[in-house]
């Protein structure tokens with residue numbers, strides 16, 4: 465992490481120097497901290513650092529490890545139809561899809577720029593759960609548990625913040641109720657058994 469921090473610091477300084485050279489001043493928003501402590505995720509370097517942290521946490525806490533390449537773009541996902549808006553009142557903040565990348569499968573992800581670091585990481589975690597479901601080929605039929613599992617991991621990433629409570633209270637998102645059954649399963653049987661149960665679903 466020290467190298468990443470150093471790189472982020474160098475990147476910040478170089479960016480500001482370039483801006484000053486071209487515009488006579490620096491509007492650069494990150495002035496006091498390194499990229500990996502930035503309050504909001506506004507550029508690709510911050511996004512990549514946050515992505516790396518999410519992957520570490522997913523591996524440690526949920527045994528979720530991905531081998532296909534991840535192509536993360538910091539931009540709002542393409543608009544969806546009205547049905548998606550009805551199913552997901554959270555709106556259009558992040559999306560995952562499997563794409564062909566040099567003849568192999570890869571995960572393409574879009575996340576809206578400018579989100580707080582915590583929200584960004586929880587959404588990346590959510591989308592990486594869908595990525596893992598595709599790679600490991602489970603929950604292909606059970607849409608309710610598929611979305612529920614992603615929300616469950618997202619919830620754990622947000623835990624302790626006001627956002628987490630809000631997530632649980634969302635009533636109308638896609639198949640929302642299954643997050644409650646997963647949390648219940650987890651409180652009775654523990655994290656490992658919950659992961660095993662979910663992974664055994666076709």
Ligand SMILES: [Zn+2]
Pocket residue numbers: 590594611614
């Ligand atoms: Zn989802």
